[in-house]
Amino acid sequence: MRQIAGLALPALVVLAAEPLYVLVDTAVVGHLGSVPLAALAVGGTVLTLVAWLGTILAYGTTGRAARRFGAGDRAAAVAEGVQASWLALGVGVLVAVGAQVLAEPLARMLAGGESATWQDAASWLRVAALGAPGLMLSVAGNGWLRGIQDTRRPLSYVVAAFALSAVLCPILVYPAGFGLIGSAIANATAQTLAGLLFVRALLAERVDLRPHPAVMTEQLVVGRDLLLRGLAFQACFLSATAVAARFGTATLAAHQIALQLWFFTALILDAVAIAAQSLIGAELGAGRAAEARWLAKRITVIGAVSGLFFALVIGVGARWVPGWFSSDPAVHAKALVAWPWFVAMQPLAGIVFALDGVLIGAGDVRYMRNLTLVATLCGFLPAVWLAYGLNLGLGGIWAGLSLFILIRLVALLARLRSGKWAVVGAQLSRAHATS
Template identity: 60%
Template sequence: MTRSPSVLSLALPALVVLAAEPLYLLVDTAVVGNLGTVPLGGLAVGGALLAWAAGLLNFLAYGTTARAARRAGAGDRTGAVAEGVQATWLALALGLTVLVLFQLLAGPLTRLLAGGPGAVAVAGEQWLRVASFGVPLLLVSLAGNGWLRGVQELRRPVRYVVTGSLVSLLLCPFLVHTVGLGLIGSAFANVTGQALTAALFVRAIAREGVGWRPRPAAVRAQLFIGRDLLLRAVVLQVSFLAAAGVAARAGTAQLGAHQIALQLFFFLALVLDAYAIAAQTLVGHALGANRPADARSTATRVGLWGLGTGLLVAVLLLALRPMLLPLFTDDPAVLAQAEVVWWFLAGMQPVAGVVFALDGVLMGAGDVGYLRTVTIGAAVLGFLPLSLLAGPLDWGLAGVWTGLCLFVALRLVGVLVRVAGDRWLTAPATVGT
């Protein structure tokens, strides 16, 4: 019998893919930042809108992984690759729709996010109109990541994503400064890298020799999974926006500290999400091969990996706090507020590690309907009420971050209860094929 790959051997390549885009954005921000505050503000506005759209549609990776892994586990590699073909068609359709919407609404959206008309809104609109041509390409890459993860090939996505990111990294300063395109050069570099990455993923499917004919039933089944993951993502976005609004009303120092801690939370979530991707692949294969005991064993292993990594991250955050915080700000008021939030950020990491890992277990089993319900319930009962009450009750950032901690804790209870039972082992991941 073929030995299953280890959790770590799948998680490490996944982490590289997850980290490539944020690291590129950091370099892009540094390059554009040398142009001045207006181009930097335009990049922030346009980039936020693009990231928001990509975040809502990342079900193309997660949903495809679950379905492809189930087929690959059953010995049907052709069927697993076919899931990638259908996901690619869906990615193109959704990407072109988003592209058209951004071309029509770029002006109003950037003015809304920039707080009204002005130089920053104009710069953001110009950047978004060019960069949005990369949306269909980005979604095609998400679909490609999905089916390759499903067949337990995680090294190829690393090569493809890193290749595209390196091209963007080299082009960005060249187009922005050497050629003199300014902010628009950043957008062209972004699209060029995404085009190369998408082309590599499409070539990978073409080499498998699977037909390219669209199959409406398979696309509908992927949309069925996508609907639940999309609703889940929308609730998450609304919750974080509400928390940011409360922090902004509390004061400039509170907002600055909240932004620092939140960006660290998102970055650390990428690290812990690598276990979720490994879990998806392993659980999907085990259930596809009708080995529920292996799926349950995987749930235990990734949960422990998530817990251990979360504990390590918490210790490092607390130990390195005196060195890390000054890297973000030297404002005494912001530092004082960040000190308060830091304890919440560190304390939630072990819990978040288990939650994210077990999220991947349930996604791999196709149990996304339950995940949707748990996430929405935890947001409505925990995150949103405490965040919104933090303002009128003068709880400040402590109230907002207590809400975030409760949100993660409620999700932990929900996923532990589910994984302890048996229903997730029979979730219909391949409905509609």
């Protein structure tokens, strides 16, 4: 329990860093007026997507590095980090260069016809995207350092970068007179600092820093499966929002409240999953399948208990929490329709997120990809559009989300019980990779 907490708690701080960047920028830029704030929302959406893509790379790297670390080969574990960092740097440079060309059409598409908004958003994105190489190096660094069960350095690097951004942003926006662009400069500077700190961590390991395309190709295969899984998630959330919008403004606002709280609890529960990735990968890499299965059951219980705790807190707060986000009685009434589903999902989601971490750590990502696609195409999407067709409102939407979680829960528990995921060795066999 102490080992899991020792990995999960620092991971939670690191996971919270990117939302905190956005919150600080929002608080500072919000006082410039509605147009700069809207521009920040547009540009921030694009960079949030980049960060999400980087997180997928980090998750795949953690499992691969953890197996080698568990097998007693720390150098090979760090070597996974070297190759992931080359990939991350390449993607980051592409984003930084691409943003200089694509910022305007992207901003125009997201902002609609508001010319002042998309023009400011494009200017912000061009500058902020210069920090993309640092951002991608950071997420890759988080991946391999978690794999060798080092959470102290990622925590210190991310906190240092966030502190720099929090100090620079208000100074550059107001006294220095850069306005909205000051926020982008602060963001890019902080992300670059974080990336350099993770590069320094690699250099300190004194391993071969040359790129190896074969290893990077293997990492891309893992990343591909996790990407497809992530796209299925995005399809669910975008469809839920689209259907909620068709039920009216109050329903959409209430859905936004519940959904953002759902993302917040998922962020916290995901810290347990990150600890699971590192510990399970290490156990299997060391050839200890029985210990990995025992640890997986323990992590499942921790996920369930964490979910029950959130269910209790959210259930008790039903009367007050919606009022923190809106003073409209109609929105409160609609939020209370979603609330029972939101509460009931928490214990199930706690188990699902924990088992996600177990299977990612085991490298069983193809099974996870297929399961998520099935749960999306055969569960959530038919349910949510049926809710629209039958005019079931917000309750129908959240029933669909609950079905999505339930399908995944049943299949993940079946996979856990089968033991097929617990393949030992420093590397995954081809048979397991295609199972």
